[in-house]
Structures are given as structure tokens and as C-alpha cells.
Amino acid sequence: MDIVTILTVAVRHAGPVLLVAMGGLLASRVNIFNLALEGFMLIGAFSSIVGAFYTGNVWLGVLFGVLASTLMIIIYAVFIIELEVQPVVCAISIITLASGLTRYLLNPVFGVSGRYVLSSELAMPVVHMNWLEAIPVAGQILNNHSLLVYFALVLPFVLAFVINKTKYGLDIRAVGMNEEAAVSAGIHVRKVKYSALMINGILCGLGGAELALSVYMFNVGMTNGRGYTALAAITLAGCNPLLSLITCLLFGFAESLVVSLSGVGFSSYLLGMLPYALALVAAVAPQVARRCIHFIKRKKSETEMISEYYRN
Amino acid sequence: MEPIIELRNVVKQFPGVLANDHVNLALYPGETHALVGENGAGKSTLMKILYGQYAPDEGEILIDGISCRYDVTGARQHKIGMVYQNFMQIPQMSILENIILGNAPVSKGMIDYASAEKKVRTYLERFHMPVSPHTLIRNLSVGERQKIEIIKVLYFDARILILDEPTAVLTPQESEELFQIIETLKEEQRSIVFISHKLREVIAVGDRITVMSKGRVVQEGWKRGEVTETEIARAMIGKQNVQLIQNQRENTPGKTVLELNKLWYFDELGVPRLRDLSLQVRSGEILGIGGVEGNGQTELIRILIGMLRPSYGEILVEQIDLTKASVAKRRQAGIGFVSDDRMTEGLVLDGTIEENVIAGNECDAKFSDGFLLKYGRIREYCKNLIGDYDIKGLTPGKHVKMLSGGNMQKIILAREIERKPKVLIAAQPTRGLDIGAINSVRELLLEQRKAGTAVILVSADLEELMSLSDRMLILFEGSISGEVTDVLHVTEEEIGLMMGGAGEHAEQKSH
Amino acid sequence: MRNRKVINSVLAIMIAFIMGGLMVLLSGDSPLETYSVLLKGSFGSLNALKNTIRYSIPVVLLAYSFSVCNQCGYFNISHESQMYSASLAIVMVSELTQGWPSWLRLILMMAAACMASIAACMIPAAAKFGLGVSEVVVGVMMNYLMAYLTKHMIAFSFIAQPGSSSIMSLPVSESVGAVSITVSTVVIILLYQFVMKKTIPGYRLSVVGRNPLFANASGLPSMRIMLSSAVVGGLLTGICAIGEMLGYYHIIYSDFAVDIGFNGMTAALLGAQNAIGMLLGSLLLGALKSGSVLLTVVTSVPAELVDCVKGFVMFFATVTFIRSDVWMRKGGK
Known part of the structure; x- marks a missing residue:
């Protein structure tokens, strides 16, 4: 399999993860570690298939997915903000609930269990741009994706602008860095948190919809850890939107490698570990690096300053 | 004259505590109203009500004669501003961003940084601060951060400024500068609520003085010059007897128990927190350690009890080297510790x-x-x-x-x-206690002194240091900027200079 | 205090079952019938009861494992990876010791299982206590990594069963009886309670857990205590894996631990991390599981309903319905 195809598939894989990651990033920026991205994405994926099935329209399916995932995240927000439930615990129950609900509802809704495939007319359409064909390699890689993938690719730039240049972005940063200071500056912390989480929900819904509708089917557990991968990507990028774009593409590339190399006879299971291993390193490495740098810096200034001091 | 703002019968209750019990308070344009009381007297709660952070359970707030209910945003729209004791600032953000927080000017959907910067620069000039508005808050000194805190409220043109214990972290000289700023604010017809428990400041600054105790206003609106420190103290405590126990200094200290030699400590960013610190404590002696908070006291205490490792230097207890010993080993070797944070570290x-x-x-x-x-x-x-x-x-x-x-x-x-410790480290042992409890703590410390324990008393309260210590050391930026051997004959001004690093030692030791 | 927690858990369970009932209604079945079948399937006969206990045992061990770690502030979310590690260790030892005396093999398998599980439990703990990295992120990644590693091992390594239609490991011939598993679990729980209530390690653990700063300042070896709690947590998961593998499965199947992953946590939260509460919580989850078997046989309601109910139980168990501050305002003054 050639590198262009691998990269094209990488972009396609990165799309949903990017959408979800950007949502998680906003939540992180208001100091909510949203472990439940996986659950919201799963709800989004399932609901978008249900929506597309009943309405016979892909975009209404997407809307359905977004609504369901946003509704779920509002419940989550109420639980952690109003009822002060520990966010991690609430997140895990959301994940369990999302997995249970989608497994169970598959039966009454579609009369099947395990997976349901829609007719291929309900697949997410891809956008073909003639002008891109003129550009070698990059043109090929970036061509023929769904609208949501393009949206995902633009989103980090939009978020970077919003966070750094607008009043809303300043509010978000203030709430995340020091909630008390934000309160005292007259910022409505609650509103900021709810709105950030709502956007998080919308993006998770979009991510789930892209995941499910691009292959016009739902199977149980189809998110397969992508929510966690998204978390790992933003952790690695230190919640910077543009760096997160890069890490998400990197994870997409790893996933694409898995798909293409497993056909050649490598153990797909071992390759399947790759994104998670990367994510694990991503979570731990910055801390290790930070400690090392601090240690070296500290030792250096210690020896320098102390010897300087006693020389005189 | 009409009051600019008036609190009437304000009641605020928390689980188990009646924080404000039918409080009345009036503030007039262009005056400084000092609010005094012990810790827990309800001053901070009252100010949070005034600033819209808490809603009163009962009572009403009149602004320009009209009854209002508002939150923080509302308070700022009514031009009420709060200057917090512990600085409500975001250290990772710039001066500019901190100041415009909540009031950012917007044009075409974006923050208009250019116009904001212009305005902020004029304020920085007015307060004689030669720094760029893009400097990060974390790179400022405490005194500078205080000024930024005031600029923050002036930025939205507050006409009522609430200053909550503004001098707690300042040197006497920095406080003096603050008082001058307050004067200029008054000239602009702004009203100031000045909260403090330092009586001398209150007398010096307040046009009117209100005293709170146990959630109630016990004395409203004493005029400047009509009242003495003693009268205020009596009102605060609510008893005639305000005598605090003093060290009689009757016996002389014994042999050296604890010795620190050339101690250095660098924090994880490589910033020196303690520099070349040497000291001895003898048995039967109370060594007072003073200084503005954040000049190495915390690090010194933590190194003494073994929670931090010094970068250089040694710690000896009765000639035994404990520099590398764990907390448990040090406790066995006879170090006792009364934490300044009794709610988390102490219990x-x-x-x-x-x-x-x-x-x-x-x-x-x-x-x-x-x-x-x-x-x-x-x-x-x-x-x-x-x-x-x-x-x-x-x-x-x-x-x-x-x-x-x-x-x-x-x-x-x-x-x-x-x-039965050989060395007892007491950090802020009476902070937040009522007067009866303060006296029992003082008594216990003095008993330990009598029993031959070497006591290290770290306190931000100068009065406490001066009444209990046999000897005092003042810390400035991690080293000793002055030593007071004759505690009975030293003035607060002299100590103040040492706290600002201008003592004789400081000059000798730096460079 | 205690009453409030009991009422809280009962409320959570009730709401969860009501929500589950609504789900059943949605699919056109009768909730009452469904629940009576569930009840019959879990407590209706001696056999059903046996099954309920059989399914409760792993849950209770994991609940204690979660609770002991959580006391020290370590959110032990990686039970799944610990179960995989322990099971892999068992099958690998079994393959490597073919022909050795049976008792020796059993001991070696158990030791290997415990060690593997402890190692898996220590990785997130070390990341948390040593580096300050969120143990939750590390734990979740560990779960996925171990799931894939297990699949690889049972498909491609020396423990893979050749020629089977779906991937699985070679069988382990040694086994442990249901009675001895039950008895050991009871003994372990009693021992745990005794240590926690009456001894120095128990005292230290509870102090470090409630206030690590205080423990530090008082000279308690907090780091050692925190890591030991993770060791105990891993050990309990290891024992759980031993019971499951040597008692029932004997073979590692793909994804066999997924189902059990968060059960321990659910039971611990439901039982408010109280000894008896966690037992009851585990019993509820065990009953749901054993009842679901009959559910598919007798009714048209899919067994996944149980997953939903479990999700709802967990969801509502997180909420404090009766807030302590409200309580204090009423009772305190």
C-alpha cells in the first residue's frame, strides 16, 4: 500500500478524533477533565445512525447525533457543576451508561444486536474538489473527504482565534486558570463552563456522527477508545489547539498504519497498541521531561550561585 | 450628605455560624471608612456581600438611596470594586489581561488590546510603575501586585473601593505608599472601605472607624481623632481586660540545641528561596523569626522539619547531623512542630x-x-x-x-x-484565635521555654514576636536581614526597615 | 451520617430500576414481568442463588481493591488491565510448567497472577504518586494496551490455541473449587476489615488517605503507604483473576475482562466504600448478571437491559441526593 493512501486514510481517521479532541480541549480549558468523551462520542454515533434511519437523510442524522450527545453532556454538566459529583466518577458512569444504552436500544430500534448497517445511500457524502487534483500528493491526500473532516481540519484554527483573541476566550482562560479570580472579575463562571461543555457536546456528536455515518453503520463499542485517544492528544499538546491538530493527525497516521500493515501480515493486535502506547507516552513524557529540565536547571543555578557567593 | 451606599440590617448565616448579625453600615462619598475586628468577626463576609459575592439572608443594600440586589457583575456595574488581600490575579497572564478581565473592550468581535493597553499605560505611569503591560503577573513583586490590584478596580472607574487587609503583605514603607495612594483616591471623590486589624493604621487612615465583633457592629462610625487605640481594642474584644501574656525574660538561655549552617534552598524552578542562612537556637530561648510573608519562612520551616531537603548547608541538633534525616527521624531526634496550617498539616x-x-x-x-x-x-x-x-x-x-x-x-x-521536644517550631501559632486561646497558646510556649526547650516562633504578627521572643531574626528574600538581640528596646520602624531588606546585615550580605 | 448514605444508595438503585423499567416499556415489554424474571433468575432457586454468589465474588474483590486504593487517593480504574495481566501470567506459567507436580503448578500460577496484577496496578500508581500524572489517563490507556496485548498473545504466541475458529488461549488443566473460592473470599474480607480497623498499617492508611499533608508533617511514610495500598489493590484483583481463571474459565477469551472492568468501582460507590455496603452492592451486581441469563430464555427482553440498569445504578450512585450542608443547617442549629 502506498504512502499517499496511508496518509489519506490517516486524515480520514483523524477527523472524528479531532472533533472530539477540540471539544475535550475546551472542557479542559475551563478546568473540567472530561474523561467521558468516549461516551458522548458513542451516543453521538448511535443517535446519528438512528436519526438517519428514521429520517432517511444523512444531515438530519448528524443533527440527531449532535442533539443526543449535547443533551447527555448537559446532564453531565448539571451533575458535576450543580450536584458536585466527582467528574471522573460521573464520566465513567456516563461511559457505562452509553455503552449499555446503545447495546440495549439496538434491539428495540433495529431488531438486531451487535451491529446495524444502513443502506449505502445514507453514507456521509465525500466532497470532491477538482482544483485540488492539480496539486501533487497534498492535493490527493486532502481531497475526497467528508464535509465534517474538512470542518475538523479548520476547527483548531477557529478555536485558537477564539481562545486568544476574543472576550469569550479570555473568560475561558481565566476560568480555567483561576476560578476565584474569574468570579471576582464579574465573569459568570457557570455560564462559561456550561457553554464550553455544550460546545464539547456538539463536537462529540459531530465526531460520533462522522465515525458512524462515514461507514453508514453502527456496531457496539465502535468508538473503540477514540475518546481516550483524543484526550491523550490534547494532553500531549498541552491543550494548545494547533498542536492538538498535529497530535491528532499523528494518532490518525498510527491508526492508518495499523489498517494498512495488518494486511501485509503483521499482527494487527500489536499494531493496535500503537496509538495507546503513544498516548501513554504522551501523558507521562511531558512530566518526566519537565522534572528533568527542572532538576538540571535547579542543579545548575545551585552550583553556580553558591560557588559565586562563597568566592567573594 | 447622602450616603453613597448603605447596608441595613444585613444578616448572613452559614452552617453553624452567624457571620453577620443585623449589620448596619453607611459609606459617604470621598471618605475612608475603616472596618476593624478580630479574625472571624465577620468583616470579610460583609465585604463579600457588598461586592455581590454573597447574597444577604436578610436586610437590604441601598445604593444612592435605592434598594438593590446584585451579583458581582452588578456590583461592578454599580462601580463597586474589591481589592483582595490574597490578590485575585492570574499569575500566568499578563498585567494587561488581568486588568481587563471582565471588562475587555471589544471591537469587531475581537478584544481591542490596543486601546486597553493605552489606558493601562496611563495608570501604570500614575502609580510610578515602569513595567510593560505585557509583563506576566508572576514576575511582579508583592507591592507591585497590590498596585495592579488597585488599577484593576480603577480601570472600570470604581467609585467604591473595598481594600481587604491591604497591608498584610506589605512592608511598613510600602504601606506608607499605599496610604498616599488612598489620599489621592479620596481627592477624586472615591469612597474607600479599609479593612484591617492593625489599630495604628486604622487610626491613621480612617476618616470614620467601625468596629465589628462576633458578626455584629459594636461601634459604628467613630470619627477620626475622637478615639484611641485602646478604645478600639476594647471594642474589638468586648472585654475590659485586653492584657496579653508577655515573656518576662527572667532566666538566661542554656547551651545551643539547634544549629543551621549556611543553609541554601532552591525551589524546583531554580529560584533561591533561602540564601546562606545560619542561626543557632539555645535551650530555654524563644527565637522569633519575622519578616514579610513569602521571604523564606515557609521554606525554612519545611526544611527544619524535614519535608524539604536543603540544597546546601547542614542542620545540627545537639551536634548530631540531621541534614538528610526523614521527618520521622527528626521527630525522634526531638523536633516538634506546630504547623501554621492547622486545618491541613496540623490535624x-x-x-x-x-x-x-x-x-x-x-x-x-x-x-x-x-x-x-x-x-x-x-x-x-x-x-x-x-x-x-x-x-x-x-x-x-x-x-x-x-x-x-x-x-x-x-x-x-x-x-x-x-x-518532650528539644526544639519546638511554632509557626503562626495564634493566627485566627480569640484572645483567650491566644493567651493559653502563649502560656504553653513560655512554659516550654522555662522547661528548657529551644523554641522557634515564626510569626507575621510583630506584636507577638516582640512580646514573646528573647531574640529576633528578620528574613528578607531568604536571608537574615537583621538580628534583634535587645527586643525590649527596638522600634517597629527599625524592624520595618529590616523587613524591607534595608537593615545593616542586608547591606553587608548582598554582594 | 450512615443513614444518609444508606438512603442515598437505595434511592440510586430505585431510580435506576425505574429508568430500566421505562426502557423495557419502550421496547414494548412489561417491566414488572421482566423484573420478576430477573429476581427469579437470581434468587428463585438454589442454583440461581449459587450463580448469584458466583458472580458476586469477583465484584466484591474488585470493590475492595478499588476502595483500598481510593482511600489513598488513587483512582484504581485499570482493573481490566490487571485481570488480563494476571490471566496471561496464569496461562503462561501453566504452559511452562507442563509435567510438574500439580500443587507446585497451582502455587506458581497464583504467585505469578498476583505479581502480574500488582505490577499492572503499580504503573498508574507510580505515575500518579511519582510524577503527578493523572492515574485515570494512564489507567485507561493501560486497559487498552493490555486488551490488545492479550489478543496478540492468545492469537500468535505459545499460549495460543491453534486451529480454533475464534482466538483463545490453551486451557489450564488445574482448577480450584467454587467452595474454596467462596471461603477464601470471606476470609480475605474478614482479614482486610481486621487490619484496617485494629492495626498500625490500617491506621496509617486511613490517616494518609484522609490527609496526606498531615501524614507527611507527622512523619508517617506516606509514599510507602500510598504505594502499599496500590499493592494491596493489585493483589485483590490478582486473587479475583485466580478465582475466575482457575475456578471457571480455564481459557482466556478475547475481551473476557471487559464486562468486569468497572463493576468493582460501581459496587464500591454504591456501598459508599463501607464494608457491608460494598458486599450488598456486589450482590446486586452479581444478581443482575445471574438474572440476565434467565431473562433471555424466558422473555424477549434483551440481556443488555442489565447493562443499562447497571449504567443507571452507577450514574445515580454518584449523586448525593441528600446534601450534607442542607442536613447541617437543619440539624446543626
Whole structure:
């Protein structure tokens, strides 16, 4: 399999993860570690298939997915903000609930269990741009994706602008860095948190919809850890939107490698570990690096300053 | 003249505490209204109500004669601004962003940084601050941060400024500068609420003085010059007897117990927090350590008890090197510790008194056989402590979080003193206590001094240091900027200079 | 205090079952019938009861494992990876010791299982206590990594069963009886309670857990205590894996631990991390599981309903319905 195809598939894989990651990033920026991205994405994926099935329209399916995932995240927000439930615990129950609900509802809704495939007319359409064909390699890689993938690719730039240049972005940063200071500056912390989480929900819904509708089917557990991968990507990028774009593409590339190399006879299971291993390193490495740098810096200034001091 | 703002019969209740009990307060344009009271008298709660952070349970707030209910945003729209004691600032953000927070000018959907910067620059000039608005807050000194805090409220043109204990972290000289700023603000017809528990400042600054005690206003609106410090003190405490126990300094100290040699400590970013610090403490001596908070006191305490490792230098207790010893080893070697943060470091609030008094000694043969705990014995021991230290109305199984601050502190002192320490480190031991409890703590410390313990008293309260210490050291930026051997004949001004680093030692030692 | 927690858990369970009932209604079945079948399937006969206990045992062990770690502030979310590690260790030892005396093999398998599980439990703990990295992120990644590693091992390594239609490991011939598993679990729980209530390690653990800063300042070896709690947590998961593998499965199947992953946590939260509460919580989850078997046989309601109910139980168990501050305001003054 050639590198262009691998990269094209990488972009396609990165799309949903990017959408979800950007949502998680906003939540992180208001100091909510949203472990439940996986659950919201799963709800989004399932609901978008249900929506597309009943309405016979892909975009209404997407809307359905977004609504369901946003509704779920509002419940989550109420639980952690109003009822002060520990966010991690609430997140895990959301994940369990999302997995249970989608497994169970598959039966009454579609009369099947395990997976349901829609007719291929309900697949997410891809956008073909003639002008891109003129550009070698990059043109090929970036061509023929769904609208949501393009949206995902633009989103980090939009978020970077919003966070750094607008009043809303300043509010978000203030709430995340020091909630008390934000309160005292007259910022409505609650509103900021709810709105950030709502956007998080919308993006998770979009991510789930892209995941499910691009292959016009739902199977149980189809998110397969992508929510966690998204978390790992933003952790690695230190919640910077543009760096997160890069890490998400990197994870997409790893996933694409898995798909293409497993056909050649490598153990797909071992390759399947790759994104998670990367994510694990991503979570731990910055801390290790930070400690090392601090240690070296500290030792250096210690020896320098102390010897300087006693020389005189 | 009409009051600009008036609080009428304001009541605020928290679980178990009546923080404000029918409080009345009026503020007139262009005046400085000083609000005094002990810790826990309800000043901060009242100010948070004024600033819209809490809604009053009862009563009303009149602004320009009209009754209002508002939140923080509303308060800022009414031009009420709050200058916090612990600076509500975001250290990772720039001066500019901190100042415009909540009031950012917007044009075309974006923050108009250019116009904001222009405005901020004029304020920085007015306060004689030659720094760029893009400097990060974390790179500023405490005094500078205080000024930024004031600029923050002037930026939205506040006509009522609430200053909550603004001098707590300032040197006397920095405080003086602040008072001058307050004067200029008054000239602009702004009104200022000045909260403090330092009586001399209150007398100097306040046009009118209101005293609070136990949630109530006990004296409203004394005029400047009509009242003395003693009268205010009496009103604050509500008793005629305001005499605090003093060190009589009758016996002379013995041999050196604790010795620190050339101690250095660098924090994890490589910033030196302690520089070349050497000191000795003798048995039967109280060594007071003063200085503006954040000049190395915390690091010094933590290094002494073993929670931090010094980068350089040595720690000796009776000539035994403890530099690399763990907390447990040091405790065995005779170091006792009364934490300045009694709610977290000093006690397990969720634990019973029994659980708290055996901590660190649980392997002692008195309490266990090395594996099983002897709960019967522990209970007995605990009962004795409660009797010996006169901790009123307690049973050993009671949860510590139900106790008063004074009783909490007594339990900590009892635990530490019963271990018969050679060195007792007491950090802010009377902070937040009422006067009765302050005196019991002072008494216990002086008893320890008499019994031959080397006591290190770290305190931000100058009065306390001067009445208890046999000798004082002042810290400035991690080194000793001055030593006071004759505590009886030193003035607060002299100490103030040392706190600002302008003492003789400081000049000798830097460079 | 205690009453409030009991009422809280009962409320959570009730709401969860009501929500589950609504789900059943949605699919056109009768909730009452469904629940009576569930009840019959879990407590209706001696056999059903046996099954309920059989399914409760792993849950209770994991609940204790979660609780002991959580006391020290370590959110032990990686039970799944610990179960995989322990099971892999068992099958690998079994393959490597073919022909050795049976008792020796059993001991070696158990030791290997415990060690593997402890190692898996220690990785997130070390990341948390040593580096300050969120143990939750590390734990979740570990779960996925171990799931894939297990699949690889049972498909491609020396423990893979050749020629089977779906991937699985070679069988382990040694086994442990249901009675001895039950008895050991009871003994372990009693021992745990005794250590926690009456001994120095128990005292230290509870102090460090409630206030690590205080423990530090008092000279308790907090780091050692925190890591030991993770060791105990891993050990309990290891024992759980031993019971499952040597008692029932004997073969590692793909994804066999997914189902059990968060059960321990759910039971611990439901039982408010109280000894008896966690037992009851585990019993509820065990009953749901054993009842679901009959559900598919007798009714048209899919067994996944149980997953939903479990999700709802967990969801509502997180909420404090009766707030302590409200309580204090009423009772305190």
C-alpha cells in the first residue's frame, strides 16, 4: 500500500478524533477533565445512525447525533457543576451508561444486536474538489473527504482565534486558570463552563456522527477508545489547539498504519497498541521531561550561585 | 450628605455560624471608612456581600438611596470594586489581561488590546510603575501586585473601593505608599472601605472607624481623632481586660540545641528561596523569626522539619547531623512542630481526637505492640491530655472538625509537647484565635521555654514576636536581614526597615 | 451520617430500576414481568442463588481493591488491565510448567497472577504518586494496551490455541473449587476489615488517605503507604483473576475482562466504600448478571437491559441526593 493512501486514510481517521479532541480541549480549558468523551462520542454515533434511519437523510442524522450527545453532556454538566459529583466518577458512569444504552436500544430500534448497517445511500457524502487534483500528493491526500473532516481540519484554527483573541476566550482562560479570580472579575463562571461543555457536546456528536455515518453503520463499542485517544492528544499538546491538530493527525497516521500493515501480515493486535502506547507516552513524557529540565536547571543555578557567593 | 451606599440590617448565616448579625453600615462619598475586628468577626463576609459575592439572608443594600440586589457583575456595574488581600490575579497572564478581565473592550468581535493597553499605560505611569503591560503577573513583586490590584478596580472607574487587609503583605514603607495612594483616591471623590486589624493604621487612615465583633457592629462610625487605640481594642474584644501574656525574660538561655549552617534552598524552578542562612537556637530561648510573608519562612520551616531537603548547608541538633534525616527521624531526634496550617498539616479534621494525638507516635510502646493498636490505652492517654491541657467539653472519640480553633491548636500543642521536644517550631501559632486561646497558646510556649526547650516562633504578627521572643531574626528574600538581640528596646520602624531588606546585615550580605 | 448514605444508595438503585423499567416499556415489554424474571433468575432457586454468589465474588474483590486504593487517593480504574495481566501470567506459567507436580503448578500460577496484577496496578500508581500524572489517563490507556496485548498473545504466541475458529488461549488443566473460592473470599474480607480497623498499617492508611499533608508533617511514610495500598489493590484483583481463571474459565477469551472492568468501582460507590455496603452492592451486581441469563430464555427482553440498569445504578450512585450542608443547617442549629 502506498504512502499517499496511508496518509489519506490517516486524515480520514483523524477527523472524528479531532472533533472530539477540540471539544475535550475546551472542557479542559475551563478546568473540567472530561474523561467521558468516549461516551458522548458513542451516543453521538448511535443517535446519528438512528436519526438517519428514521429520517432517511444523512444531515438530519448528524443533527440527531449532535442533539443526543449535547443533551447527555448537559446532564453531565448539571451533575458535576450543580450536584458536585466527582467528574471522573460521573464520566465513567456516563461511559457505562452509553455503552449499555446503545447495546440495549439496538434491539428495540433495529431488531438486531451487535451491529446495524444502513443502506449505502445514507453514507456521509465525500466532497470532491477538482482544483485540488492539480496539486501533487497534498492535493490527493486532502481531497475526497467528508464535509465534517474538512470542518475538523479548520476547527483548531477557529478555536485558537477564539481562545486568544476574543472576550469569550479570555473568560475561558481565566476560568480555567483561576476560578476565584474569574468570579471576582464579574465573569459568570457557570455560564462559561456550561457553554464550553455544550460546545464539547456538539463536537462529540459531530465526531460520533462522522465515525458512524462515514461507514453508514453502527456496531457496539465502535468508538473503540477514540475518546481516550483524543484526550491523550490534547494532553500531549498541552491543550494548545494547533498542536492538538498535529497530535491528532499523528494518532490518525498510527491508526492508518495499523489498517494498512495488518494486511501485509503483521499482527494487527500489536499494531493496535500503537496509538495507546503513544498516548501513554504522551501523558507521562511531558512530566518526566519537565522534572528533568527542572532538576538540571535547579542543579545548575545551585552550583553556580553558591560557588559565586562563597568566592567573594 | 447622602450616603453613597448603605447596608441595613444585613444578616448572613452559614452552617453553624452567624457571620453577620443585623449589620448596619453607611459609606459617604470621598471618605475612608475603616472596618476593624478580630479574625472571624465577620468583616470579610460583609465585604463579600457588598461586592455581590454573597447574597444577604436578610436586610437590604441601598445604593444612592435605592434598594438593590446584585451579583458581582452588578456590583461592578454599580462601580463597586474589591481589592483582595490574597490578590485575585492570574499569575500566568499578563498585567494587561488581568486588568481587563471582565471588562475587555471589544471591537469587531475581537478584544481591542490596543486601546486597553493605552489606558493601562496611563495608570501604570500614575502609580510610578515602569513595567510593560505585557509583563506576566508572576514576575511582579508583592507591592507591585497590590498596585495592579488597585488599577484593576480603577480601570472600570470604581467609585467604591473595598481594600481587604491591604497591608498584610506589605512592608511598613510600602504601606506608607499605599496610604498616599488612598489620599489621592479620596481627592477624586472615591469612597474607600479599609479593612484591617492593625489599630495604628486604622487610626491613621480612617476618616470614620467601625468596629465589628462576633458578626455584629459594636461601634459604628467613630470619627477620626475622637478615639484611641485602646478604645478600639476594647471594642474589638468586648472585654475590659485586653492584657496579653508577655515573656518576662527572667532566666538566661542554656547551651545551643539547634544549629543551621549556611543553609541554601532552591525551589524546583531554580529560584533561591533561602540564601546562606545560619542561626543557632539555645535551650530555654524563644527565637522569633519575622519578616514579610513569602521571604523564606515557609521554606525554612519545611526544611527544619524535614519535608524539604536543603540544597546546601547542614542542620545540627545537639551536634548530631540531621541534614538528610526523614521527618520521622527528626521527630525522634526531638523536633516538634506546630504547623501554621492547622486545618491541613496540623490535624486530620475527619479523624477523632484519638487518631490525631497518636499520629507519628503510633509505633510507640505506649500505644501499640508494633502491629496491633491498643485502643484502650490510647483512650486513657487521650482523656489525660484533655484534662492536663484544659481542653473543655471534649471526649476522645469526638471528631476534630467539630472543635473550635483554640481547642484544635491545644490538641496540636498537647501532642507535640507530650513528646518532650528539644526544639519546638511554632509557626503562626495564634493566627485566627480569640484572645483567650491566644493567651493559653502563649502560656504553653513560655512554659516550654522555662522547661528548657529551644523554641522557634515564626510569626507575621510583630506584636507577638516582640512580646514573646528573647531574640529576633528578620528574613528578607531568604536571608537574615537583621538580628534583634535587645527586643525590649527596638522600634517597629527599625524592624520595618529590616523587613524591607534595608537593615545593616542586608547591606553587608548582598554582594 | 450512615443513614444518609444508606438512603442515598437505595434511592440510586430505585431510580435506576425505574429508568430500566421505562426502557423495557419502550421496547414494548412489561417491566414488572421482566423484573420478576430477573429476581427469579437470581434468587428463585438454589442454583440461581449459587450463580448469584458466583458472580458476586469477583465484584466484591474488585470493590475492595478499588476502595483500598481510593482511600489513598488513587483512582484504581485499570482493573481490566490487571485481570488480563494476571490471566496471561496464569496461562503462561501453566504452559511452562507442563509435567510438574500439580500443587507446585497451582502455587506458581497464583504467585505469578498476583505479581502480574500488582505490577499492572503499580504503573498508574507510580505515575500518579511519582510524577503527578493523572492515574485515570494512564489507567485507561493501560486497559487498552493490555486488551490488545492479550489478543496478540492468545492469537500468535505459545499460549495460543491453534486451529480454533475464534482466538483463545490453551486451557489450564488445574482448577480450584467454587467452595474454596467462596471461603477464601470471606476470609480475605474478614482479614482486610481486621487490619484496617485494629492495626498500625490500617491506621496509617486511613490517616494518609484522609490527609496526606498531615501524614507527611507527622512523619508517617506516606509514599510507602500510598504505594502499599496500590499493592494491596493489585493483589485483590490478582486473587479475583485466580478465582475466575482457575475456578471457571480455564481459557482466556478475547475481551473476557471487559464486562468486569468497572463493576468493582460501581459496587464500591454504591456501598459508599463501607464494608457491608460494598458486599450488598456486589450482590446486586452479581444478581443482575445471574438474572440476565434467565431473562433471555424466558422473555424477549434483551440481556443488555442489565447493562443499562447497571449504567443507571452507577450514574445515580454518584449523586448525593441528600446534601450534607442542607442536613447541617437543619440539624446543626
